[in-house]
Amino acid sequence: KQEVTQIPAALSVPEGENLVLNCSFTDSAIYNLQWFRQDPGKGLTSLLLIQSSQREQTSGRLNASLDKSSGRSTLYIAASQPGDSATYLCAVTNFNKFYFGSGTKLNVKP
Amino acid sequence: DTEVTQTPKHLVMGMTNKKSLKCEQHMGHRAMYWYKQKAKKPPELMFVYSYEKLSINESVPSRFSPECPNSSLLNLHLHALQPEDSALYLCASSNPGLPYEQYFGPGTRLTVT
Numbered sequence A: 001k002q003e004v005t006q007i008p009a010a011l012s013v014p015e016g017e018n019l020v021l022n023c024s025f026t027d028s029a030i031y032n033l034q035w036f037r038q039d040p041g042k043g044l045t046s047l048l049l050i051q052s053s054q055r056e057q058t059s060g061r062l063n064a065s066l067d068k069s070s071g072r073s074t075l076y077i078a079a080s081q082p083g084d085s086a087t088y089l090c091a092v093t094n095f096n097k098f099y100f101g102s103g104t105k106l107n108v109k110p
Numbered sequence B: 001d002t003e004v005t006q007t008p009k010h011l012v013m014g015m016t017n018k019k020s021l022k023c024e025q026h027m028g029h030r031a032m033y034w035y036k037q038k039a040k041k042p043p044e045l046m047f048v049y050s051y052e053k054l055s056i057n058e059s060v061p062s063r064f065s066p067e068c069p070n071s072s073l074l075n076l077h078l079h080a081l082q083p084e085d086s087a088l089y090l091c092a093s094s095n096p097g098l099p100y101e102q103y104f105g106p107g108t109r110l111t112v113t
Helices: none
Strands: A004-007 A010-014 A019-025 A032-038 A044-051 A056-059 A062-067 A072-077 A086-094 A095-099 A104-109 B006-008 B010-013 B017-023 B031-037 B043-051 B053-057 B064-070 B075-078 B087-094 B108-112
Touching: A004 A086, A010 A019, A010 B010, A010 B043, A019 A086, A019 A104, A019 B075, A032 A062, A032 A072, A044 A072, A072 A104, A095 B043, A104 B108, B006 B087, B010 B017, B017 B031, B017 B087, B031 B064, B043 B075, B053 B064, B075 B087
Parallel strands: A010 A104, B010 B108
Antiparallel strands: A004 A019, A019 A072, A032 A044, A032 A086, A056 A062, A062 A072, A086 A095, A086 A104, B006 B017, B017 B075, B031 B043, B031 B087, B043 B053, B064 B075, B087 B108
16 A cells, blocks of 8 residues: 655744755555645645656746655745745545645744 | 635534535536545545546445535535544545546534534
8 A cells, every 4th residue: 555754744944944845655656746735724735746757846936856766756945934834745646546645744934 | 717615614513413515616527535634634535436426435434425416516425423523524626537636625624522
């Protein structure tokens, strides 16, 4: 069974810092990897999706990479802002089943 | 329109009540999902509908009964729930093929008393 791990579980950084969130998965036979943001008590907002044939995707200050062979993805956030504070979840897709990591709770201090 | 809507936002129900959660999307997606999320945990998949047919049931207790009346609408009927069923219930939709990009609704916060 696919297992998805996110490290660290929590991260606190000062505003303006660049940071990296990590996601690893055990089964490399994935269709895609999707990064989400979740604010407390809210739904998930899709940030980036990387298809299995792609190496990275960028949106604004966010850059996500995928190394399928090693079972790893990173989410890079440039010039962090207090509004980036949230829990970040990665999810991998095998056919139409989705496996989520436990998330990284990010706190960006003003 | 990339929105998935869910009603109600909050629901409090007793263990003997019957209630329903509703989810709607107008993106033309033909796959819809129900997830359950407990505090500080990732979402857990409950059901998947593909082309209005139930394709995945992750061994969910029968007190949860999904229904997909049409391609835009997904319901979750609740009956005789337990306090441990209190959670955030999330609906999502996607195309039932590559790239399987999911769009989530805001969730229904359910409390069972």
